[in-house]
Amino acid sequence: MESLTLDRLQFAFTVTYHYLFPQLTMGLAPLIVIFKSLAIWKKDELWNEAARFWAKIFGISFLFGVVTGIPMEFQFGTNWAVFSKYAGGVIGQTLAMEGTFAFFLESSFIGLFLFGEKRLGQALHWLSAFLIFVGTWLSGWFIIATNAWMQHPVGYEIAADGSVHLTSFWSLVLNEWAIYQYLHNMGGALVTGSFAVAALGAFYILSKQQVQFGKMFVKAGVIAGCVSSIWMLFPSGDWQGKMVAKHQPVTLAAMEGLFDTTQGAPLVLIGQPDMEKKRLDNAIHIPNALSFITYQRWDAEVKGLNEFPEDQHPDNIPLLYYSFHIMVGLGTIFIAIMAIAVVWLWRGWLFESNWLLWILMLLFPFPFIANTVGWMTAELGRQPWLVYGLFRTEDGASHLVSSGNVMFTLIGFMGMYTVLSLLYIFLMLRRIEHGADELTAAAAAARGEN
Amino acid sequence: MELIWFMIVAFMLVCYVILDGFDIGAGIVHYFVGRNDAERAAVIRTIGPVWDGNEVWLLATGGVLYFAFPMLYASAFSGFYLPLIMVLWLLIMRAAGIELRHQLEHNHMWTSFWDFVFSLASILLAIFFGAALGNVIRGVPLNAEGYFFEPLFTHWGTTGETGILDWFTVLSGVVAFVALAVHGANYLAMKTEDELNIRARKVVGVGWYALVGVTVLSLWAVMYVRPTLLDNYYALPIGWLIPAAVVASLAAVKYFNAKGQDRNAFISSSVYLAMMLGGAVFGLFPLVLPALDPANSLTVYNARAGDYGLSVALLWWPVGIIIALGYYTFLFRTFKGKVKVGEEH
Numbered sequence: 033m034e035s036l037t038l039d040r041l042q043f044a045f046t047v048t049y050h051y052l053f054p055q056l057t058m059g060l061a062p063l064i065v066i067f068k069s070l071a072i073w074k075k076d077e078l079w080n081e082a083a084r085f086w087a088k089i090f091g092i093s094f095l096f097g098v099v100t101g102i103p104m105e106f107q108f109g110t111n112w113a114v115f116s117k118y119a120g121g122v123i124g125q126t127l128a129m130e131g132t133f134a135f136f137l138e139s140s141f142i143g144l145f146l147f148g149e150k151r152l153g154q155a156l157h158w159l160s161a162f163l164i165f166v167g168t169w170l171s172g173w174f175i176i177a178t179n180a181w182m183q184h185p186v187g188y189e190i191a192a193d194g195s196v197h198l199t200s201f202w203s204l205v206l207n208e209w210a211i212y213q214y215l216h217n218m219g220g221a222l223v224t225g226s227f228a229v230a231a232l233g234a235f236y237i238l239s240k241q242q243v244q245f246g247k248m249f250v251k252a253g254v255i256a257g258c259v260s261s262i263w264m265l266f267p268s269g270d271w272q273g274k275m276v277a278k279h280q281p282v283t284l285a286a287m288e289g290l291f292d293t294t295q296g297a298p299l300v301l302i303g304q305p306d307m308e309k310k311r312l313d314n315a316i317h318i319p320n321a322l323s324f325i326t327y328q329r330w331d332a333e334v335k336g337l338n339e340f341p342e343d344q345h346p347d348n349i350p351l352l353y354y355s356f357h358i359m360v361g362l363g364t365i366f367i368a369i370m371a372i373a374v375v376w377l378w379r380g381w382l383f384e385s386n387w388l389l390w391i392l393m394l395l396f397p398f399p400f401i402a403n404t405v406g407w408m409t410a411e412l413g414r415q416p417w418l419v420y421g422l423f424r425t426e427d428g429a430s431h432l433v434s435s436g437n438v439m440f441t442l443i444g445f446m447g448m449y450t451v452l453s454l455l456y457i458f459l460m461l462r463r464i465e466h467g468a469d470e471l472t473a474a475a476a477a478a479r480g481e482n
Numbered sequence: 483m484e485l486i487w488f489m490i491v492a493f494m495l496v497c498y499v500i501l502d503g504f505d506i507g508a509g510i511v512h513y514f515v516g517r518n519d520a521e522r523a524a525v526i527r528t529i530g531p532v533w534d535g536n537e538v539w540l541l542a543t544g545g546v547l548y549f550a551f552p553m554l555y556a557s558a559f560s561g562f563y564l565p566l567i568m569v570l571w572l573l574i575m576r577a578a579g580i581e582l583r584h585q586l587e588h589n590h591m592w593t594s595f596w597d598f599v600f601s602l603a604s605i606l607l608a609i610f611f612g613a614a615l616g617n618v619i620r621g622v623p624l625n626a627e628g629y630f631f632e633p634l635f636t637h638w639g640t641t642g643e644t645g646i647l648d649w650f651t652v653l654s655g656v657v658a659f660v661a662l663a664v665h666g667a668n669y670l671a672m673k674t675e676d677e678l679n680i681r682a683r684k685v686v687g688v689g690w691y692a693l694v695g696v697t698v699l700s701l702w703a704v705m706y707v708r709p710t711l712l713d714n715y716y717a718l719p720i721g722w723l724i725p726a727a728v729v730a731s732l733a734a735v736k737y738f739n740a741k742g743q744d745r746n747a748f749i750s751s752s753v754y755l756a757m758m759l760g761g762a763v764f765g766l767f768p769l770v771l772p773a774l775d776p777a778n779s780l781t782v783y784n785a786r787a788g789d790y791g792l793s794v795a796l797l798w799w800p801v802g803i804i805i806a807l808g809y810y811t812f813l814f815r816t817f818k819g820k821v822k823v824g825e826e827h
C-alpha cells in the first residue's frame with residue numbers, strides 16, 4: 033500500500049477510536065453537574081450517589097480519552113509534516129490554546145473531582161464537577177475550531193514561502209463554521225451521554241439489580257435524550273446542512289447522492305449510488321424535499337455532482353453518502369423512540385413497559401455509531417482537500433516516512449487499541465456490577481436516615 | 483519575537499521535564515522504594531492526582547511549538563517518526579499502569595501486572611527522552627527542504643548515516659534515566675514517611691554517584707560531538723553560570739539528602755534538570771534542530787511562523803499560563819502532605 037493511504041488509514045483509525053471516549057465524557061459531564069446540583073438543591077443524597085456512580089464511569093472513560101488523544105496531536109507532525117509546515121502557524125494556535133486553557137483545567141480538577149470530595153466539601157466538589165464540564169466543552173471548542181478552519185479556512189494569508197499565516201485571531205476562533213459545527217457536535221455528545229445513562233438505568237430495572245436508581249437514570253436519560261435528539265435534527269442539523277450547502281456544494285451533492293443538477297430536488301431516504309453509471313439505484317425519495325430544506329423553496333435548484341469538475345469530487349462518494357444517510361436515519365429513529373419514552377414517562381407507563389426499557393437498553397451503541405458516521409460525513413466530505421479549496425490531502429503527508437514504517441505503527445496502534453478495548457469493556461462490566469451493590473447500599477442508608 | 487517564543491518553548495520544556503520528570507522518576511525507582519503491594523500502591527498515590535497535569539505540559543509545549551515554529555514541528559516529528567510513536571505507546575502503557583492499578587485493588591495479579599507495566603514504561607520513556615535530546619545536540623541529517631528520517635539505529639556512530647540510537651544518544655538516554663531516577667526518588671522521599679522515605683533517600687544517596695559520573699561523561703561527550711556548543715559561552719560569558727549551577731545543584735542534592743531535607747533535595751534536583759536542559763539550549767541557540775550538514779540547520783529564524791500569529795499569541799498565552807499555575811497551586815495544596823501506606827483514596 034502507498035504511504036499516503038496508510039497515513040490516512042492510521043489517522044482515521046486512531047481518531048475514530050479516540051472519539052468514542054470524548055463523546056461519552058463530554059455528554060456525561062453536564063449530566064453529572066445536573067445530578068450534583070439536584071443533590072445540593074433538593075438535599076437528596078441519592079442524586080449525590082448517582083453523581084458519584086457516573087463520575088467513576090466518567091473517570092475511566094476520561095483516562096481512555098486522554099491516552100488515545102495524545103497520538104492525534106503528534107500525528108500532525110509525524111505523518112502530516114508537509115501539511116504541518118503549511119498550516120501549523122494557524123491550526124497550531126487553536127491546538128496550543130486547547131492545551132493551555134482546557135487540558136490544564138481538566139487535568140487539575142479531574143483528581144479533585146474523583147478523589148477529593150471529602151477534602152473539598154460539597155460546594156467545592158460541585159465546582160470541580162462544573163469545571164470538568166467547562167474543561168471538556170472548551171476542549172471540544174478548540175478542536176472544532178481547528179477542524180472548522182480546515183473545512184472553511186478564514187483569517188489567513190498565503191506567505192512568500194507558500195505557507196499560510198494567520199491574519200485574524202477572532203476569525204479563526206469564532207469561525208462561522210465552527211459555531212454551527214460545535215452546536216451540532218456537542219448535541220451529539222449529549223445524545224451519547226444521555227442514552228448511556230438511560231440504557232444503564234433500563235438494565236438495572238430489567239435485571240432487578242437496582243430498581244430505585246434505575247428509575248432515576250432512565251428518567252434523567254430519557255428527558256436529556258429527547259431534548260438532545262431533537263436538537264440534532266432541528267435546529268443544529270439544519271444549520272450545519274446550510275453551512276455545507278453554502279460553502280461545500282459539491283459535498284452536499286455527494287452526501288445526498290445527487291448526480292444531476294435538479295430543480296425541486298428530492299430527498300433520498302435510501303438507495304445505492306452507482307459510480308459507473310452516475311445514478312442512484314433503487315432510490316426511495318420524498319419529492320422536492322431536498323430543495324425545500326436547503327433553500328426553503330420547493331422548486332429551488334440544487335447543484336448535482338456533474339456540475340463540478342471530477343478533481344473536486346470527494347474521493348469516496350458512496351462511503352460519504354452512506355455515512356450521511358446512516359447518521360440521519362439513526363437520528364430520526366432516536367427522536368421517535370425518545371419521544372415515545374417521554375410520553376410514557378409522563379403518563380407513568382414507562383417503568384412497567386418492559387418492551388420500551390429493552391429498546392432503551394439496547395439502544396446504547398447506536399449514538400456512538402451516529403456520532404462516528406457524522407464525523408465521517410464531515411471528513412470524507414472535506415476530501416479531496418486537507419484545507420478546503422487550498423491544500424489537497426495528497427500533498428500533505430510526510431514524504432520521508434516510508435510506507436513500511438507507517439504500516440508498522442498502524443499495526444502497533446491496532447494491537448494496542450485492541451488491548452485497550454478489552455480492558456475498557458472488562459472494567460465497565462465490572463463497574464456496572466459493583467456499582468449496583470454500591471447503589472443498593474446507598475439506597476438502604478438513605479432509607480435508614482428517613 | 484521569535485526570541486520570546488524560543489524562550490517560552492524552552493521554559494515550558496523545562497517545566498515539563500521537572501514535573502513529569504518526577505513522576506517518570508517515581509516509576510523508575512518504583513520497585514526499589516515500594517517492596518510490597520501496599521507500599522507500591524502508596525508510591526502510585528503520591529503521583530496519582532498530579533501526573534496527568536504534569537503530562538499536559540508536554541501537550542501544551544507541543545502545541546506552542548506547533549504554531550510558533552511549524553517547520554521545526556513538521557521536521558522533527560516526521561524525522562523522529564518511530565521513536566515518537568513508541569513514546570506514544572509508552573505514554574499509553576504508563577497511564578494505564580497508574581490509573582488501572584487501583585481499579586481492582588485487592589487482586590494481586592492485577593496490581594503486580596500494572597506495577598510492572600508502569601515501571602517498565604517509565605524507564606523506557608526516560609531513556610527515549612534522553613536519546614531524543616541527544617539527537618538534537620548531535621544533529622540530524624536534514625535535507626535542503628528541512629526534512630530528514632532516521633531509522634532506530636544504524637552503525638551506532640555519530641557521523642554519516644546516523645540512527646536515532648548511537649553511542650552518544652544512548653549515553654544521553656542513560657543520563658536522563660539516572661537523573662530522573664534521582665529526581666523521582668527525591669520526590670518520593672518528600673512525599674512518604676518511615677520505611678519508604680528511608681529507602682527513597684538511600685536511592686538518592688547511591689544514585690547521586692552514578693549521576694555525577696554520567697554527567698561528567700556526557701559533558702565530555704558533548705564537547706567531542708558538538709564542540710561548537712561552547713561558542714555561545716565564549717561570546718556571552720554570563721552563560722558560564724549555567725554549568726556552575728549544574729555543579730552547585732549536584733552538590734546541593736548530596737548535601738540536603740545527607741541532612742534529610744527532602745524538599746530541598748527535590749528543589750536541587752529540579753534545578754539540576756533545568757540547568758542541564760538550559761545549558762544545552764543556551765549552547766545551541768539560534769539553532770533549534772542542527773543538521774549534520776550545517777547549511778541545512780533549522781534555526782529560530784527559518785522555522786518560525788508569521789508575525790501576526792506570534793504576536794497575537796503573546797496576548798493569550800500569559801493569561802492561560804497564569805490561570806494554569808493557579809490550578810496547580812490549588813491542586814498541590816489540596817493534596818499536600820505525606821502519603822501513608824495502606825490508606826484508601
